[in-house]
Amino acid sequence: MLGELPKLLLIKSMADLKDNVSFKYVAKQNNLSTTLVRNNFLKATEKQHYHYELYFPEVIAIDEFKANTEHGKYACIITDPINKKTIDILPSRKKKEILKYLTFLNHKNKRYGEKPK
Helix, strand or coil: CCCHHHHHHHHHHHHHHCCCCCHHHHHHHHCCCHHHHHHHHHHHHHCCCCCCCCEECCCCEEEEEEEEECCEEEEEEEEECCCCEEEEEECCCCHHHHHHHHHHHHHCCCEECCCCC
């Protein structure tokens, strides 16, 4: 049972991140280190890219944030600014990688302006 406690805290911290709060805030709320929360988030999300159908709104916002990924010191977040939703997080902010991602969506599963089901 003792070994499951940290796993449950990590799962709870991932759920808390859905509220669009900072890693630091979630770490403090769950008595975890910011690095542990961030690394757990990056580990969980790196395997999820491109494995689901994306809702892509007519308007998107692209921003960078400090993340220290294996691709560099910054990552990229793509959001729906009208509905205030995170669409995806890319491990790199480089133009080449963002264009690769958007081109991939154009050929695969991008749906414009539809509401998610």
